[in-house]
Amino acid sequence: MHEYSLAQALLEGLLAHLREHPAPGSIAAVHVRQGELLVLSTEALREAWRILTEGTVVAGSDLVVERVPAKVRCPGCGYLGPVRYLAEEGWHFAVPVLACPRCGGRAEVVEGRDLAIVGLSVDDATPPRPGVAA
Numbered sequence: 001m002h003e004y005s006l007a008q009a010l011l012e013g014l015l016a017h018l019r020e021h022p023a024p025g026s027i028a029a030v031h032v033r034q035g036e037l038l039v040l041s042t043e044a045l046r047e048a049w050r051i052l053t054e055g056t057v058v059a060g061s062d063l064v065v066e067r068v069p070a071k072v073r074c075p076g077c078g079y080l081g082p083v084r085y086l087a088e089e090g091w092h093f094a095v096p097v098l099a100c101p102r103c104g105g106r107a108e109v110v111e112g113r114d115l116a117i118v119g120l121s122v123d124d125a126t127p128p129r130p131g132v133a134a
């Protein structure tokens, strides 16, 4: 399962980081950025995270996924920036187009294919108060 191996890679990187830089409290949430060109199920990723983190120092942490728009570079005209989206009336989503929005040439993806940890939310030693949403 694609999401499972991605979650495993994230977790391994995070645990290696925490061995060198221990967190000052328990990890409440792990924030990741998911490039919009990376096709995966956020739900499956979060479920894999829940299973894989069991028994580790980040057990019980929430995986918070933020989507990052794609960015392309055009070798033809030098364009660097966001992609154009193909959206038609009646569609419920927009499809990123991997062609240069300026000259129409073939563009290279420079951002939007990765999954990376961008931050951690750490709870200090205070226990959560009942009735307060995390």
Ligand SMILES: [Zn+2]
Pocket: 074, 075, 076, 077, 078, 079, 100, 101, 102, 103, 104, 105
């Ligand atoms: Zn171009």
